[in-house]
Amino acid sequence: MSLAIAVCCCSCSGISVINKKERYSSSFLDLFDTASTVLAYDTDQEAFDTHFQQFHQRLEEYDRLYDIYNSYDGINNLYTLNEKAKDGPVKVDSRIIDLLEYCKYVYELSGGKTNVCFGSVLSIWHDSREYGVNNPEDASLPDMEELKAAAEHTDINSLVIDKENSTVYFSDPELRLDVGAVAKGYAVQQACKWAKDNLWTSAAVSIGGNICTFGYKNDDGKTLWNIGIENPDTNAEDYLVNVEITDLSVVTSGDYQRYYTVDGKKYCHIINPETLMPSEYVSSVSVICEDSALGDALSTTLFNMPIDEGLKLIEKTENAEAVWVDKDYNETYSSGFKSYIKE
Numbered sequence: 001m002s003l004a005i006a007v008c009c010c011s012c013s014g015i016s017v018i019n020k021k022e023r024y025s026s027s028f029l030d031l032f033d034t035a036s037t038v039l040a041y042d043t044d045q046e047a048f049d050t051h052f053q054q055f056h057q058r059l060e061e062y063d064r065l066y067d068i069y070n071s072y073d074g075i076n077n078l079y080t081l082n083e084k085a086k087d088g089p090v091k092v093d094s095r096i097i098d099l100l101e102y103c104k105y106v107y108e109l110s111g112g113k114t115n116v117c118f119g120s121v122l123s124i125w126h127d128s129r130e131y132g133v134n135n136p137e138d139a140s141l142p143d144m145e146e147l148k149a150a151a152e153h154t155d156i157n158s159l160v161i162d163k164e165n166s167t168v169y170f171s172d173p174e175l176r177l178d179v180g181a182v183a184k185g186y187a188v189q190q191a192c193k194w195a196k197d198n199l200w201t202s203a204a205v206s207i208g209g210n211i212c213t214f215g216y217k218n219d220d221g222k223t224l225w226n227i228g229i230e231n232p233d234t235n236a237e238d239y240l241v242n243v244e245i246t247d248l249s250v251v252t253s254g255d256y257q258r259y260y261t262v263d264g265k266k267y268c269h270i271i272n273p274e275t276l277m278p279s280e281y282v283s284s285v286s287v288i289c290e291d292s293a294l295g296d297a298l299s300t301t302l303f304n305m306p307i308d309e310g311l312k313l314i315e316k317t318e319n320a321e322a323v324w325v326d327k328d329y330n331e332t333y334s335s336g337f338k339s340y341i342k343e
Contacts, residue, residue, distance in 0.1 A: 021202075021219045024048035028056065031063045032184050034208030040200040041219035051199040058194055059207075062187035065095055066179055068119070081168050082119065082176050089160075089167035095190075097163055102293060103182050107156050109317075110301040115273055117159055119176030120150040125271055125278075132260035139262045147276040150174075154273075185251055185296025188212050192292070209252040209299075212292045213245055226342060232256045232283035233329045240325065243340040245288065251295030253303040254284035272304050279304045282324050288340055289320040298322070307332050 021041040026048075028036050038055060042048035068078045076092045084090050103116040124142045132139030158172035184207060192205055192212040202215025204225050217223040224246050228239035232254050243250065255268035255278075272279040285302040287295045298320060302310040307324050314322045314334045321337035 023218070024052075026052050031056075031059055032187070032207055034184075036205075036207045038203065038205050040195075040203035041215070042200065051195075055191060055195050055199060055205075059187060059191045062095065062183075062191065065093055066099065066183040066187060068178060078177055078179060081170075085168050085170040086173035086175070089162060089165070089169040091165070091167050094166055096168070097161060097166055099179065099183060099186050100159065100161055100168065100177075101163070102186060103179065104156060104159070104161075106182055106297040106301075110297065112156075113273060113304045114181045114297050114301045115154060115156055116177055116179045116182060117156045117175055118151075118154045118271070118273060119178035120153045120174060121147055121273075121276060122178040122180070122271060123176060124150055125269070129258075129260045129267070129269060132262060136261065139260055141262055141267070144276070151273075151276055181300040182293060182297050184208065185210050185249070185291075186293035189249070189292040209254070210292050210296060211250045213249070214247050216246055229286045229323070230254075230284075231329075232325050236329075240284075240286075240331070241323065242342040243288065244342045245340055248288055248290055249292035249295045250286060250288050251292060251299045252284055252286040253299035255279075256283060270300060270303050274304075280327070281306055282326050283329065284325045285310070285322055287314075287320060287322045288337065289317075294320065 021043055023039065023041055024045060025037060025039040038052055040048065042051060064072050064075055065077050068082060071077065071079050076090055078096065081090055081092065106114050124147060128140065128142045153172050153174035155172060158170055158175045160169040160171055188205060188207050188210045189212060192214060195203060196214045200215065202219040204211060204213045211227055213225045217225050224244035226242055226244055227250050228242050229250065229252060231238065231240040234256055253270060258269040259266045267278040270279045271277065282303060285299050287298045287302070289295045289298065298317065302314065302322055302324070305313070307326065310322065310324065311334060314320055321334045321340065323337050324332040
């Protein structure tokens with residue numbers, strides 16, 4: 001997901017009359033390959049620092065478990081699965097089992113447009129994009145025949161999950177996982193649920209393009225969080241819109257931050273599974289819903305659909321709203337989205 005949203009913190013930091021908590025924040029760059037910020041209300045700086053470290057540690061556990069690029073001592077993570085699950089069942093943490101089962105649900109919800117078994121194709125695009133960013137004069141597109149050959153190994157039914165024994169097996173030895181469309185949102189949702197139960201009564205967490213909120217700004221029991229959704233038009237001075245929410249997430253997918261250029265044309269990082277090419281329907285999609293994992297999955301799914309098809313999907317998805325920005329920066333809203341916009 002792109003870094004498409006920022007938490008708006010316009011109000012003055014101060015002591016809440018109700019429970020005398022102050023607003024504190026901390027930012028970091030070391031998890032999920034993105035810039036992140038935690039804003040929460042706590043009794044004092046020392047308490048916040050302690051709670052923040054606990055939250056960061058919790059999120060780091062998910063980051064390592066869901067990492068497809070690196071291995072870690074003592075952990076069977078998604079990198080391990082991509083290396084070894086073709087040879088037989090690999091025992092993994094229950095949080096990996098839970099994620100992959102959720103990913104199968106997302107596959108059905110999206111009609112196959114968000115498929116975590118698409119890693120064989122996405123890895124080819126990842127390598128081309130990385131090379132193109134670092135060597136712009138030699139940037140090129142992947143070979144379509146190579147992409148088509150890789151796409152033969154993306155059947156989600158080849159992902160065999162044994163929940164009882166907590167194992168994962170690839171029945172297709174060339175299957176590869178890439179959970180980029182779901183894992184960050186899933187991790188954010190799980191970590192925030194834990195934080196709400198154990199650390200803070202009010203917080204807004206921004207992990208790249210995923211924002212999860214609970215409680216209230218000022219910890220006052222009434223003031224909603226004010227979230228600015230970034231405008232994909234990089235020449236625009238203001239946010240696309242500001243929305244007021246609580247106990248909801250906002251997730252954005254966009255084409256304007258992670259891309260590379262070939263022969264003067266920009267190619268984004270979100271690949272359409274039908275064309276095997278970067279999606280070109282819109283510039284951005286932002287979703288508001290109760291679950292950051294669902295928001296993550298929906299924003300990617302909608303990005304890979306024409307707007308009219310996406311509208312049909314979002315309108316039949318309970319408690320979810322979306323705004324699309326097309327290539328000409330025209331906006332389209334689902335029926336209930338504008339109720340969240342701050343006037």
